[in-house]
Amino acid sequence: xLSEAERQVLIALVELSEPIETPNNTHYxxxxxxxxxxxxxxxxxxxxxxxxxxxxxxxxxxxxRPGDCALTSTGAALARQQRLDxxxxxxxxxTFFVLAARSEAYxxxxxxxxxxxxxxxxxxxMAQVDLLMEVAHLGPGDRVxxxxxxxxxxxxxxxDSTGARVWGVDYVPEAxxxxxxxxxxxxxxxxxxxxxxxxxxxxxxxxxxxxxIDTLYMPNDLSATLGVLRSxxxxxxxxxxxxxxxxxxxxxxxxxxxxxxxxxxxxxxxARLQYRTWDxxxxxxxxxxxxxxxxxxxxxxxEAEGSLFLYDHLIAESDGGTAxxxxxxxxxxxxxxxxxxx
Numbered sequence: 001x002l003s004e005a006e007r008q009v010l011i012a013l014v015e016l017s018e019p020i021e022t023p024n025n026t027h028y029x030x031x032x033x034x035x036x037x038x039x040x041x042x043x044x045x046x047x048x049x050x051x052x053x054x055x056x057x058x059x060x061x062x063x064x065r066p067g068d069c070a071l072t073s074t075g076a077a078l079a080r081q082q083r084l085d086x087x088x089x090x091x092x093x094x095t096f097f098v099l100a101a102r103s104e105a106y107x108x109x110x111x112x113x114x115x116x117x118x119x120x121x122x123x124x125x126m127a128q129v130d131l132l133m134e135v136a137h138l139g140p141g142d143r144v145x146x147x148x149x150x151x152x153x154x155x156x157x158x159x160d161s162t163g164a165r166v167w168g169v170d171y172v173p174e175a176x177x178x179x180x181x182x183x184x185x186x187x188x189x190x191x192x193x194x195x196x197x198x199x200x201x202x203x204x205x206x207x208x209x210x211x212x213i214d215t216l217y218m219p220n221d222l223s224a225t226l227g228v229l230r231s232x233x234x235x236x237x238x239x240x241x242x243x244x245x246x247x248x249x250x251x252x253x254x255x256x257x258x259x260x261x262x263x264x265x266x267x268x269x270x271a272r273l274q275y276r277t278w279d280x281x282x283x284x285x286x287x288x289x290x291x292x293x294x295x296x297x298x299x300x301x302x303e304a305e306g307s308l309f310l311y312d313h314l315i316a317e318s319d320g321g322t323a324x325x326x327x328x329x330x331x332x333x334x335x336x337x338x339x340x341x342x
Contacts (some may be wrong), residue, residue, distance in 0.1 A: 004045075005052035007082050010061065012038035013071050014079035024217040024317075029090035030234060031122040035067070042091050044309075056245055084220055085196055096121060096153055097175040099310055105301040106310050113287070113294050118153040121313070122214035123284045123334060129154070131278060132240050135338055136209055138162040143207045145169065145232060146199070148215025152179030152192050158211070159190050167202075169195035197225050204231045210239040216264055217243075230341060239273075239339035244284065249329040257281075257333035268339060277335040282325050284334040292318035 002010070016040045020029045032038040039046050053066040061075030071079055100106050100119050110117040115126035124132075138144065140163030149168030149235040152175070159166040171194060179192040183321055195201060197219045210229050219225035229239060243264045245257050255261045259277040268275055295314035302311035319332075 002078075002082070003052065004056070005047040005049055006056055006061075007086065008039075008042055008047055009049050009052045009056060010071070010075060010079035011041060011083050011086065013062065013069070014076060014083055015041060017071060017076070018080070020083075022083075022087040022089075024089055025087075025221070026089050026092045028311075041088050042136075043088075044095050049258050068096065084198070086169075087218075089218070093121075093150075093172050094174055094312065095202055095309060097172050097178070099307055101151060101178055103302075103305060103307045104308055105298060105305055105307055109294060109298055109314070116157075118157065119151045121150065122242070123244060123287060123317075124213055125283075125287055127283065128242065128280055128336070129157070131280070131336060132211070132213075132242070133158065133161065135278075135336065136162075136211075136240060138164045138209065139190055141165060142209065143167075143234070144209045144211060145202065145207045146211045147197060147229070148212060148218065149175075149179065149192065150173045152183065152190070154211075154213065155179075155184070155185055155192070156190060159186065161253060163189070164209075165189045166191075167207075168192040169200065171175040171196045176306070177307075200225075200228055200232065202232050205234045205237075206232050208234055208237045210237070212239065212241045214242055216267075222263065222267040223270045226267050226273065230271055230273060233341060237341070241337040241339060242280075242334065243337060244332060250329075250331055257331075259333070259335045259337075262333070262335070264337065268337070273339050273341060275337045275339045277337050279333070281327070281330065281333045281335075285319060285321075285325050285330060285332060288317070288319035288332075289321060292320050 012035055015032055021030045027043060050066065052230050056062045060072055061078060062069045063072055064070055107117045110120055113200050142164040144158065144164050144166045146166060146168045149155050149170045155168040156199045158164060168179060173194050176194050178193045183190045210232060216222060243262060245262045253338045259265060291314060295311060295318060299311055302308055
């Protein structure tokens with residue numbers, strides 16, 4: 001098994017030799033031209049690489065000398081897989097979940113903006129959560145998979161409110177460890193495990209409901225992941241997915257903001273899945289504007305506890321606009337998709 005430092009060296013080297021872009025990046029500038037550039041991939045979690053060079057040389061995964069080495073063919077194959085399983089946003093989320101778990105400022109921010117602290121790193125306030133739970137129609141014993149569960153606070157709320165048995169999956173080990181510790185007394189109906197959306201390890205037909213809140217931007221192959229999620233549904237089961245689309249350039253065609261033209265909608269059609277939608281775009285734009293104002297109001301609190309990383313995230317995912325909402329000019333859309341197999 002690779003150490004974290006070994007993994008980082010392999011990823012940095014494959015980024016230099018075979019650079020690619022991965023989905024939903026947060027902080028990393030692709031196409032590095034030096035090892036220092038590539039090291040930004042790991043953010044605050046970069047480790048000391050010197051000991052890793054020797055062990056990778058001994059394993060035949062790299063050749064050359066530290067600072068001037070290259071991947072062997074075996075090392076390159078392993079490095080490509082490590083990069084797929086650990087994209088830049090994986091390192092970003094590891095930092096986010098650790099800081100969010102101990103930040104009183106972030107907890108208070110979530111309570112004030114969203115109505116409840118579910119450690120949200122998305123756009124779902126309690127109105128959107130309530131809509132999802134209303135559409136879900138869950139009861140005691142129903143089996144639910146929450147993909148990209150983070151610290152598991154939404155999964156816990158869902159189980160506590162309905163009696164459903166909920167499994168949460170996330171690829172951030174620190175988030176899953178915290179979720180397991182917090183819910184140890186509820187293990188008969190709540191469980192969590194580390195997992196990757198590209199590699200979900202559950203038997204076919206395991207769940208009446210699969211929930212995804214802002215996580216289906218992450219798979220390397222969305223159509224393939226949707227096919228796997230479909231196979232996990234029991235007869236009559238469904239998926240509930242919150243999904244947003246954003247135009248980075250207002251001059252881009254607006255068609256991609258429509259519910260039937262998002263990347264998710266195209267993937268659902270390819271997987272032969274039917275769906276209906278609820279449009280929550282306007283409420284989300286207003287939420288993003290409140291997010292900007294509240295984050296700025298609370299900046300001193302984040303700074304005082306050393307959590308400006310969280311503040312910067314809030315500002316980056318907010319909207320400073322003041323004009324009235326106009327569906328003809330907005331650059332964002334958001335929908336709840338209810339997905340069925342028949």
